[in-house]
Each structure stands twice: as structure tokens, then as C-alpha cells.
Amino acid sequence: MEPMIQVENLCKSFSTKNGTVEAARNISFSIEKGEIFGIIGLSGAGKSTLVRCLNLLERPTSGTVRVNGKNLTKLSEKELRKERQNIGMIFQHFNLLMQRTALDNVCFPMEIAGISKKEARKKALEYLKVVGLEEKALSYPSQLSGGQKQRVAIAGVMAMEPKCIVLDEPTAMLDPNGRKEVLEAVHQLNRQENVTVVLITHYMEEVIDADRVVVMDDGHVVMEGTPKEIFSQVETLKKYRLDVPQVTLLAHELKQSGVDIPDGILTTEELVNALCQ
Numbered sequence: 350m351e352p353m354i355q356v357e358n359l360c361k362s363f364s365t366k367n368g369t370v371e372a373a374r375n376i377s378f379s380i381e382k383g384e385i386f387g388i389i390g391l392s393g394a395g396k397s398t399l400v401r402c403l404n405l406l407e408r409p410t411s412g413t414v415r416v417n418g419k420n421l422t423k424l425s426e427k428e429l430r431k432e433r434q435n436i437g438m439i440f441q442h443f444n445l446l447m448q449r450t451a452l453d454n455v456c457f458p459m460e461i462a463g464i465s466k467k468e469a470r471k472k473a474l475e476y477l478k479v480v481g482l483e484e485k486a487l488s489y490p491s492q493l494s495g496g497q498k499q500r501v502a503i504a505g506v507m508a509m510e511p512k513c514i515v516l517d518e519p520t521a522m523l524d525p526n527g528r529k530e531v532l533e534a535v536h537q538l539n540r541q542e543n544v545t546v547v548l549i550t551h552y553m554e555e556v557i558d559a560d561r562v563v564v565m566d567d568g569h570v571v572m573e574g575t576p577k578e579i580f581s582q583v584e585t586l587k588k589y590r591l592d593v594p595q596v597t598l599l600a601h602e603l604k605q606s607g608v609d610i611p612d613g614i615l616t617t618e619e620l621v622n623a624l625c626q
Contacts, residue, residue: 351418352379353513353545354403359412361398372398374568376412385539385546387556390565391590396549399565400517403547404436405429417512437506437514441521443498445490451477452486455505462509476504479541480534496527500534507538513545514538520552528552554594557615564589581613596620
């Protein structure tokens with residue numbers, strides 16, 4: 350089966366008055382259909398540049414990006430606009446229209462695309478329900494919490510029925526409760542709609558339930574694997590100045606002190622079970 354996204358030898362550099370900055374260096378990976386794929390790293394590691402290259406908002410300096418088997422770097426602007434509809438983008442800022450209700454905000458991109466008001470309203474209500482905000486359909490953004498605003502933004506993107514959604518630090522401006530709400534909505538969409546999810550974050554806990562994770566540092570992909578494989582390497586992550594989930598760190602310290610427990614513990618439940626055994 351063709352991967353949803355395939356990145357091969359991608360490089361992206363920018364010219365500045367101080368010289369050339371290499372934001373992405375020889376990056377290769379693939380993302381399977383229906384997968385939750387995490388990209389983690391410190392600020393400045395190259396995560397946002399990479400994600401903007403996935404739908405050619407930034408055109409790579411070299412290398413290729415294939416979506417559903419199509420090489421985006423070879424498409425005309427018209428063809429590229431069409432293919433971009435398959436990749437929904439969610440950023441830190443909610444980008445909601447303050448004078449429109451949650452329902453009208455979700456309808457807005459569909460109206461621009463020429464979908465009838467009746468059909469747009471029907472789909473908007475469906476996706477507000479999926480993200481757990483059906484009862485807030487007639488509320489205005491000023492009446493919503495940060496987490497609720499981000500979930501409205503996600504519903505608006507999903508109503509256009511992309512095959513993949515890319516979330517670039519979607520919880521960076523939210524409190525812990527808002528972060529939890531948004532992540533639950535993303536996982537719900539992945540399960541219900543089988544939508545492929547690419548999640549860019551610097552919060553390590555947010556990728557615990559991902560299928561696979563890559564770690565970026567200084568424009569490079571420096572680690573790749575399942576969350577368990579990545580978080581088993583506590584000392585390597587520290588070398589890249591990255592935190593690990595608190596329960597993983599506690600398990601690592603217990604093991605260092607002689608307690609016989611496995612590497613890569615990600616949840617409190619796993620730690621309790623390991624200690625009981």
C-alpha cells in the first residue's frame with residue numbers, strides 16, 4: 350500500500366543577511382494511512398519548516414514530498430492547490446472569525462468551496478459533534494475556552510474531508526485542560542474517520558499514544574521509532590535537551606537504582622504493573 354506521505358532527502362535552506370540557514374537537512378520518512386505520526390524537538394529544531402514543506406507552503410530546496418503517491422514538487426500551481434485539499438493544517442492560533450458562531454466558523458471554508466448552506470450546516474454539526482462541541486454550535490469564540498476554540502478550528506478543517514491533518518503545536522497556547530481536550534478530539538477523529546494525523550509538538554507526553562515518532566534536532570531527524578522505542582532512550586533524549594514523560598523518568602531512575610523493570614514505561618498503569626510483578 351502506498352504511504353499517505355513520503356518524504357525523501359528533503360532539504361530546506363533560507364538566505365539571510367548573516368548567510369544561509371539550513372532549516373531541514375536530508376530528511377526522509379514515510380507516514381502510513383490512518384497513522385498518528387509525532388514529530389518532536391526543541392524550538393528551532395526545524396519542525397515547523399518541515400511541516401510547511403509537507404504541503405509545499407514552503408517549497409523544499411531539494412528532495413521530494415509525495416502525498417498519496419503524487420510528487421507535489423512536480424505539480425503545477427493549479428494541481429498543487431487541488432492536492433492541498435487532502436492535507437488539513439491546524440496551527441497554534443485558532444484563526445476563528447469573532448463575529449461568527451462556532452457553527453458558522455465551521456461552515457465558512459465549505460461556503461468558500463461552493464458547498465450549499467444546507468449541506469455545509471449539516472456537515473458542520475456532524476464534525477462539531479465529533480469534537481465534542483455540538484452544544485456550543487451557537488456560541489461565539491469569545492464565549493469559548495482556548496481548547497474549545499482549537500476544537501472548532503479542527504472541526505472546520507475536518508469538514509473539508511482531508512485525508513490527513515497536520516497539527517503544528519496545536520496546544521502550545523493552551524492550559525493543561527485545553528491540551529487534553531484537543532488531543533482527545535484528535536484521537537477521536539483518527540479512530541472514527543481513519544484520518545491520518547501528523548502531530549508536531551515539544552510536549553513529550555502528547556506523542557505517547559502515537560504510532561510512530563521522529564525526533565528532530567538542528568534540522569536533522571536524529572531518532573525514529575515507536576514511542577516506547579524512543580522513550581526507552583532517556584540518556585539520548587537528554588543529550589538533545591529533551592524532557593521525557595515524568596512517569597518514564599521515574600521508571601528510568603528506579604531502574605538505575607537497581608529495581609528490575611523494563612525500559613520504555615510510558616504510563617502510570619505500566620509502572621504500577623511492572624512494580625507489582
